Amino acid sequence: MKALDSIREIFSKRKKLILSLLIGLVSIFFLKEASYFLYKSPPESQVINSEFYSLSKSDLSKEYDSDSFLFPYHLRIFKIDLSPEDFKRYCKFLLYIISAILIAYASYFRNIFTGIFIGFFLLLSPIYLIQNNWIGFADHLTFFWSVLLVLFLDLRDRDPGKKIYLYVLFVLLILGSWTHFYQFLIISFLVLFLHFWEKKEIDRDILKVFLLGIFAGRVSSYLLFFLHGVEWNERRLNTAQSLGFARWYSMHTKHLLLTLLSFWNGLLFLFLENLTRKKISILLVCFGALFITFFTADSTRVFSHLFYPAWLSLWLIRSQQGFSNREKRILSGGLILALTYLLIFEPFYKWGRDLFYLGPRISF
Structure with missing residues (x-):
């Protein structure tokens, strides 16, 4: 009987794995078409880098920002010669493929509801709005590494005895540091903060890997530029430091409420659901992301990429015990409200002092 039960368990796992992979594969096509429908915008609302x-x-040169060179330098390393249109498609492909990986992972290691919920959560989030309209930026690859960071932290939590997850996390931290150092540093910190808070303990091994990985990523960047004889430059940091507090304050107080709304769009309902469940960790992460966003001009873009990886991590942690039927109804209702919001009101993002609308819906 034990042997028969083992065989049944193996077949059950294989069936679930195949189903999860199919869901992930189908999600690529669904997310591509759905995001085109929801976030199609006129050229004046798009930012093409x-x-x-x-x-x-080209090879490394002083034209590269030293804190974010891996995108697009990795295309040069692998000798991938893309046309301008293919380059745009590649940027969006990174978003769709990492979304599919996350959806398949959640479907397999949690349940089908969680996988589908996370898929719609991503689609309706400002991440999709931004990455479908800000094309050719390091954000595409940064978000890719951020989601993998969340997944391997979850795998480490499932099987703390496997050291391989620590090694993978170390490599991810280096790759993230090469892609967008300051942004990925903050993302990693916020994800780890939430992870430790929710688990009510600090994994010292993960903390060591975080510190070593970020340090190794930074030092290796310096070495790479030095060996290529390229001048080190940090234009983003210099720009942030050159503007005074009054300039940042005046920029963000214009359209303040709408700016905050753009950080969630319809997902504001789910954020409030988190707060009613007294998820203090996500509120603290939100305040941290808001503080950093204050010193940037790309308000919606920056906040979304800093905040949402940690929020995704929280959904995975919450779903470990499974969602009750009541929770499923509430979360599904939140997604329906989010979709309704996007269909009725004109989606927009905040850049500098202005709001940029995407389509002919009801505008504010």
Whole structure:
């Protein structure tokens, strides 16, 4: 009987794995079409970084930002020669493929409801709005590493005895540091903070890997530029320091409430659901992301990429014990409200002092 039960368990796991992979595969096509429908925008609302496309054709030079060179430098390393249109498609492909990986992972290690919920959660989030309209930026690859960081932290939590997860996390931290150092540093810190808070303990091994990985990523970046004889530059940091507090304050107080709304769009309902459950960790993460966002001009873009990886981590942690039927109804209702919001009101994002709308819906 034990042997028969073992065989049944193996077949059950294989069936679930195949189903999860199919859900992930189908989600690529669904997310691509759905995001085009929801976030299609006129050219004046799009921000295309043609500079990064040009850099993908050249070796390291002073034109690269030293804190974010892996995108697009990895295309040069692997000798991937893309046309401008293919480069745009590649940027979006990174978003769709990492979403599919996350959906398949959640479907297999949690349940089908969690996988589908996370898929719609991503689609309706400002991450999709931004990455479908800010094309050719390091954010595409940064979010890719951020989601993998969340997944391997979850795998480490499932099987603390396996050291391989620590090694993978170490590599991810280096790759993230090469892609967008300051942003990934904050993302990693916020994800780890939430993870430790929810688990009510600090995993010292993970903390060591975090510190060593970030340090190794930074030092290796310096060495790489030094060995290529390229001048080190940090234009983003210099820009942030050159503007005074009064300038940042005046920029963000214009359209303040709408700016905050753009950070969630329809997902504000689910954020409030988290707060009613007294999830203090996500509130603290939110305050941390808001503080950093204050010193940037790309308000919606920056907040979304800092905040949402940690929020995804919270959903995975919450789903470990499974969602009750009542929770499923509440979460499904939150997604329906989010979709209704996006269908009725005109989606927008905040950049500098202004709001940029995407389509002909009801505008504020």
